[in-house]
Amino acid sequence: MSHLLEVKDLEVNFALWSGELTAIDGISFSLDRGERLGIVGESGAGKSVTGFAIINLISRPGYISGGKILFEDQELNRLPEDEMRAIRGNRISMIFQDPMMTLNPVLTIATQMTETVLAHEDVSKAEAMDIALEKLKKVHIPSPEKRLQQYPHECSGGMRQRIVIAIALLTNPGLIIADEPTTALDVTIQAEIMDLLLELCESEKMGLILITHDLGVVSQITEKIVVMYAGKIVESGSTTSVVQNPQHPYTQGLIKALPGIIPPGSRLNQIPGMMPNLTEIPRGCAFHPRCTISDTICSTDVPALISKEQQGRLVACHMIK
Amino acid sequence: MVRKKTTVKAVNAVSFKIMPQETLGVVGESGCGKSTLARAVLGLYPPNSGEIHYQDQRIDRLSPQQMLPFRKKMQMIFQDPYASLNPRMTVNKILAEPVYFHNKSISAQAAKDKVAEVMRQVGVDPAWAGRYPHEFSGGQRQRISIARALMVDPEFVVADEPVSALDVSIQAQILNLMMEAQEKRGLTYMFITHDLSVVKHISTRVAVMYLGTICELAPTQTLYEQPTHPYTRALLSAIPELGVQKPKHLKLKGEVPTPINLPSGCVFHGRCIYANERCTVEIPRLIEQDSGAYVACHGVEEKRI
Ligand SMILES: Nc1ncnc2c1ncn2[C@@H]1O[C@H](COP(=O)(O)OP(=O)(O)OP(=O)(O)O)[C@@H](O)[C@H]1O
Ligand code: SF4
Ligand SMILES: [Mg+2]
Numbered sequence: 001m002s003h004l005l006e007v008k009d010l011e012v013n014f015a016l017w018s019g020e021l022t023a024i025d026g027i028s029f030s031l032d033r034g035e036r037l038g039i040v041g042e043s044g045a046g047k048s049v050t051g052f053a054i055i056n057l058i059s060r061p062g063y064i065s066g067g068k069i070l071f072e073d074q075e076l077n078r079l080p081e082d083e084m085r086a087i088r089g090n091r092i093s094m095i096f097q098d099p100m101m102t103l104n105p106v107l108t109i110a111t112q113m114t115e116t117v118l119a120h121e122d123v124s125k126a127e128a129m130d131i132a133l134e135k136l137k138k139v140h141i142p143s144p145e146k147r148l149q150q151y152p153h154e155c156s157g158g159m160r161q162r163i164v165i166a167i168a169l170l171t172n173p174g175l176i177i178a179d180e181p182t183t184a185l186d187v188t189i190q191a192e193i194m195d196l197l198l199e200l201c202e203s204e205k206m207g208l209i210l211i212t213h214d215l216g217v218v219s220q221i222t223e224k225i226v227v228m229y230a231g232k233i234v235e236s237g238s239t240t241s242v243v244q245n246p247q248h249p250y251t252q253g254l255i256k257a258l259p260g261i262i263p264p265g266s267r268l269n270q271i272p273g274m275m276p277n278l279t280e281i282p283r284g285c286a287f288h289p290r291c292t293i294s295d296t297i298c299s300t301d302v303p304a305l306i307s308k309e310q311q312g313r314l315v316a317c318h319m320i321k
Numbered sequence: 322m323v324r325k326k327t328t329v330k331a332v333n334a335v336s337f338k339i340m341p342q343e344t345l346g347v348v349g350e351s352g353c354g355k356s357t358l359a360r361a362v363l364g365l366y367p368p369n370s371g372e373i374h375y376q377d378q379r380i381d382r383l384s385p386q387q388m389l390p391f392r393k394k395m396q397m398i399f400q401d402p403y404a405s406l407n408p409r410m411t412v413n414k415i416l417a418e419p420v421y422f423h424n425k426s427i428s429a430q431a432a433k434d435k436v437a438e439v440m441r442q443v444g445v446d447p448a449w450a451g452r453y454p455h456e457f458s459g460g461q462r463q464r465i466s467i468a469r470a471l472m473v474d475p476e477f478v479v480a481d482e483p484v485s486a487l488d489v490s491i492q493a494q495i496l497n498l499m500m501e502a503q504e505k506r507g508l509t510y511m512f513i514t515h516d517l518s519v520v521k522h523i524s525t526r527v528a529v530m531y532l533g534t535i536c537e538l539a540p541t542q543t544l545y546e547q548p549t550h551p552y553t554r555a556l557l558s559a560i561p562e563l564g565v566q567k568p569k570h571l572k573l574k575g576e577v578p579t580p581i582n583l584p585s586g587c588v589f590h591g592r593c594i595y596a597n598e599r600c601t602v603e604i605p606r607l608i609e610q611d612s613g614a615y616v617a618c619h620g621v622e623e624k625r626i
Contacts, residue, residue, distance in 0.1 A: 142576075
C-alpha cells in the first residue's frame with residue numbers, strides 16, 4: 001500500500017528583490033497512516049515552511065520550486081486551488097502555536113464548530129451540534145455543553161488549543177500538522193496536550209507531523225524524526241534511536257547542549273557559531289563552519305542524505321560511516 | 322565581606338533571602354507573578370505590603386535619589402533582547418549610557434575602554450561597537466544586554482527569562498557566559514524562568530511560584546530529588562525527558578484560575594487532588610521541613626501527603 005504522505009525532493013524558493021533564496025532545498029520523507037513524525041531544528045531551519053508547503057499554503061514571494069507532495073495518492077502541488085481547499089482543513093488539518101490563528105474571536109465555539117461541520121457534511125443543524133459536542137468530549141473538555149456557548153476569550157490558552165484540536169477532528173482528517181502547538185503553553189498543560197494528540201492519533205488512526213524545536217517534546221510522542229538544518233534534512237530515523245544515538249554532528253550538538261544530561265553547574269556543551277542566514281549558506285555542507293569533525297571535502301561537496309552503518313538511519317555527513 | 326540579603330514578602334507573607342553569590346532560581350508557569358516579584362525585588366514596583374532589604378538596608382521606601390547607589394549594584398537582564406535594546410542607538414552608546422549615568426565625570430576614552438573590555442568579556446567583537454542592535458543575531462543581542470548589565474559592575478543581577486527566546490545551541494552559550502561572569506565577578510543572581518531543566522542546571526536554591534505565591538523553596542538538589550508540594554510534584558513530572566516515550570506526568574484537575582480572581586485559602590486548591598475543607602479557607606504558610614525545604618501546604622503540614 002502506498003504511503004499516506006510522501007514528500008519528494010521538495011524545494012521552496014523565495015523570490016526576493018535581491019534574488020532567489022532557497023528556503024527548502026530538496027527534502028524527502030514519508031508518513032504512513034496513523035504514523036507520528038517529528039520535525040526538529042533551530043529557528044529558521046525551514047520547519048514551518050515545510051508544513052505550509054504540504055498544504056500548498058506558501059505565500060508570495062515564496063513558491064514551491066521543485067519536487068512533489070503525494071497525499072492519499074493525489075499530487076497536492078498540482079491541484080487547482082479549489083480542489084486543494086477541499087483537502088485543507090478537511091483531510092489535512094493544521095494546528096498552530098497561536099490558537100487564535102484558527103479561532104474567530106467574535107463567534108461562539110458552537111457557531112465555529114457547527115459551521116465547519118455544515119460546510120463539510122450534509123447534516124442538520126442539530127446533528128452538527130451533536131458532532132461538535134462529541135468532538136469536545138474527545139478532547140476531554142470539562143462541561144462541554146457550557147463551553148459551546150462561550151467565546152474563545154473566555155477560555156485559557158490550553159483550553160483554546162484543545163478546542164482547536166476538536167475543530168481539527170470535525171472532518172476526520174487523515175493527517176494533522178501541528179506547528180509548535182504547545183510552545184506558548186506551560187509545562188503541565190503542554191504534557192496534557194501531548195497526551196491528547198498521542199491518544200487521538202492512536203484512536204482515530206491519524207497521521208501526525210509535529211513541528212517543534214523541543215527535542216524532549218518530540219521524543220515523547222513521535223515514532224520517526226527528521227532533523228533539519230538550513231533548509232535540508234541532516235538526519236532522520238526512528239525517534240528513539242536518533243535521540244539515543246545521534247550520528248550527525250549537528251544532531252549530536254543539539255542533544256549535548258541540553259541542560260540535564262551533565263552535572264548541574266558545569267559548563268554546557270555549546271555548538272560554536274550560529275545557523276547561517278539563507279543569503280549566506282556556506283558551500284559544501286552548510287554545517288561545516290560549526291562542525292568539529294569536518295575535513296576539506298566538507299567545504300566543497302554537499303553531503304547526500306544516505307543510509308549509513310546505523311540501520312534504518314539516513315545521515316547527510318561526509319565523515320560518518 | 323559584607324553579608325547582603327534581599328528580603329521579599331510574597332503574597333503568602335513569608336520572607337525569603339538571597340545569599341551572596343548564590344543563584345536563586347524562580348520557576349512557575351506564565352503569569353504566576355515571577356516578573357512582578359523580580360521588579361519588586363529591584364525596587365521598580367513598590368510592594369503593597371512588606372519590606373525589601375538590601376545588605377541590611379530597607380530599600381522599598383526610598384526616593385529615586387536615595388535609590389541611585391542601589392540601582393548601580395542591582396541590574397536586570399530581560400527575556401527579549403529585541404525589545405530591551407534601543408534600536409536607534411549603537412551598541413557603543415547602549416553600553417556607555419549606564420556608565421555615564423552612574424559616573425558623570427568619566428572621560429570619553431575611559432568609557433570607550435570599558436565598553437571594549439566588557440564586549441570582549443561577553444564574546445562580542447569590540448570592533449562592532451558602532452553597529453545597531455538589528456545587525457546582530459538573537460544570541461548576540463542577548464550577549465549585549467548582559468554586557469549592559471555588567472557595565473556598572475553590579476553585585477546582584479536579576480535575569481528574567483534570559484534564554485527563553487533562544488535556540489538550544491545559543492542557550493548553552495549564554496548560560497555558560499552567565500556562569501562564567503558569576504565566577505569571575507562574584508555575582509549574585511535571581512534567575513527567573515519557566516524552564517525546569519535550565520533552573521536545575523544553574524541554581525543553588527529554587528523557589529516554585531503559583532499564582533503570586535511561593536509554594537516551595539528548597540536547595541536545588543532537594544527540590545528535584547524529593548519535591549514535596551503537590552504543585553512542585555506535578556510540575557517536575559511534566560518535564561519532557563529525552564527518549565521517554567509515554568509521558569507519565571501527574572495530572573492536575575480543573576483549570577488555571579486567573580490572577581485577578583484569586584481563589585480563597587490555598588491558591589492551588591482547585592487543581593489539587595489532596596485539597597480538603599481547610600485548604601479552601603486558610604492560606605498555608607511556608608513551613609520548614611526536615612529536608613530543609615520550605616513548603617506551603619496544609620496536606621504536607623498535616624502529614625497527609
Ligand atoms: N515570506 C518570507 N520571505 C522571505 N523569507 C522567508 C519568508 N518566510 C520564511 N522565510 C525564510 O525561510 C526560512 C525558513 O523559515 P521557517 O519559518 O520555516 O523556519 P522554522 O524552522 O519554522 O523556524 P522557527 O523555529 O523560528 O519557527 C527562514 O530563513 C526564513 O527567513
Ligand atoms: S559533512 Fe563535514 S562539515 Fe558537514 S557535518 Fe559532516 S563532517 Fe561536519
Ligand atoms: Mg516555525
